[in-house]
Amino acid sequence: MENNESNVLSELRRKIDAIDDQLLALLNRRACLAQEIGHAKAGQGLDYYNPGRELAVFERLVAQNSGPFPSEAVRRVFREIISASLSLEQPIKVAFLGPAATFTHQAAQRQFGFSAQLTAQKSIPAVFDEVRRGRADYGVVPVENTTEGIVSHTLDMFIESDLMINAEILLDISHDLLSITGKMEDIRQILSHPQALAQCRHWLEENLPDIPLIDASSTAMAARQAAEDPSSAAIASEIAASLYGLRTVKPKIQDNTNNVTRFLVVGRNLTGRTGHDKTSIMFIVTDEPGILSRMLEPFSRRGINLAKIESRPIKSKAWEYVFFLDLEGHVEDVAISEALSDLKVCCRSLKVLGSYPRCR
Numbered sequence: 001m002e003n004n005e006s007n008v009l010s011e012l013r014r015k016i017d018a019i020d021d022q023l024l025a026l027l028n029r030r031a032c033l034a035q036e037i038g039h040a041k042a043g044q045g046l047d048y049y050n051p052g053r054e055l056a057v058f059e060r061l062v063a064q065n066s067g068p069f070p071s072e073a074v075r076r077v078f079r080e081i082i083s084a085s086l087s088l089e090q091p092i093k094v095a096f097l098g099p100a101a102t103f104t105h106q107a108a109q110r111q112f113g114f115s116a117q118l119t120a121q122k123s124i125p126a127v128f129d130e131v132r133r134g135r136a137d138y139g140v141v142p143v144e145n146t147t148e149g150i151v152s153h154t155l156d157m158f159i160e161s162d163l164m165i166n167a168e169i170l171l172d173i174s175h176d177l178l179s180i181t182g183k184m185e186d187i188r189q190i191l192s193h194p195q196a197l198a199q200c201r202h203w204l205e206e207n208l209p210d211i212p213l214i215d216a217s218s219t220a221m222a223a224r225q226a227a228e229d230p231s232s233a234a235i236a237s238e239i240a241a242s243l244y245g246l247r248t249v250k251p252k253i254q255d256n257t258n259n260v261t262r263f264l265v266v267g268r269n270l271t272g273r274t275g276h277d278k279t280s281i282m283f284i285v286t287d288e289p290g291i292l293s294r295m296l297e298p299f300s301r302r303g304i305n306l307a308k309i310e311s312r313p314i315k316s317k318a319w320e321y322v323f324f325l326d327l328e329g330h331v332e333d334v335a336i337s338e339a340l341s342d343l344k345v346c347c348r349s350l351k352v353l354g355s356y357p358r359c360r
């Protein structure tokens with residue numbers, strides 16, 4: 001009986017080995033084709049990174065997947081296949097708001113894969129500067145959270161910068177309470193980024209009401225500091241716990257289970273049209289009666305869906321504002337182009353921040 005079971009197991013493993021051999025051969029064939037595409041793009045002066053094409057690949061494969069291999073795993077596997085193929089030509093250099101193990105780091109890895117060359121920066125302006133100077137091909141920065149709202153530093157950078165938005169990333173945010181000992185009774189202070197503390201406010205008030213909360217520059221920095229002090233706990237990610245040798249005191253302590261942060265990929269060029277795009281613009285309007293209604297009318301008249309509108313004060317002029325608008329469609333679409341031309345008439349200035357694939 002045991003010999004029969006052993007023979008069955010050996011035969012199944014032999015079949016898996018044969019499939020693995022086929023997969024390896026196909027991966028190398030795919031890599032060769034990717035290299036040819038890279039050479040063709042170089043000859044035409046095109047960017048070798050195409051977020052719209054990558055998104056189309058993921059969506060096509062997930063739609064075709066009949067299981068039992070999980071669809072999310074399909075996306076992850078092909079994310080790394082594409083990342084490794086791109087690195088054969090030249091590793092993509094990506095600057096992100098660091099340090100390592102922040103949620104922005106996770107977003108960058110999710111978008112570009114582990115074969116990309118990721119470099120941590122100390123601030124959002126530093127990320128923009130790395131891309132502007134050509135030391136990085138792309139940058140990844142947070143722009144808004146479903147719980148805490150907009151990241152004003154990122155919007156302010158677009159006022160000064162000529163960089164374009166090339167892609168958006170949506171990342172589920174899960175906050176864990178971490179410490180060296182993993183014991184609640186050892187905690188004398190809790191460290192984290194102010195947004196993470198705010199996103200866990202109710203849980204902290206109910207479970208650790210008398211423990212002081214200390215601001216840190218990032219969730220990863222909080223984890224690093226907690227790793228040096230047994231009386232400190234950090235609110236950070238699971239990857240931060242692994243990186244800094246911390247134990248989980250309590251997982252998923254965020255107040256809102258639907259806690260998602262949107263990140264932007266910034267680069268130096270406009271992304272091509274995919275048919276499932278979003279366009280971001282910023283503009284300054286003259287201060288006159290009915291101007292807010294007039295600036296939205298060109299989009300309403302053409303049935304263009306507005307995804308978001310935000311305003312930020314102009315620092316150099318009191319009580320004047322710059323507006324940021326997200327709308328569905330690409331700047332090369334006829335309706336979008338016409339609407340922007342109409343809008344420009346009633347604006348002191350208007351700038352397209354980018355057209356890029358909608359993250360769905």
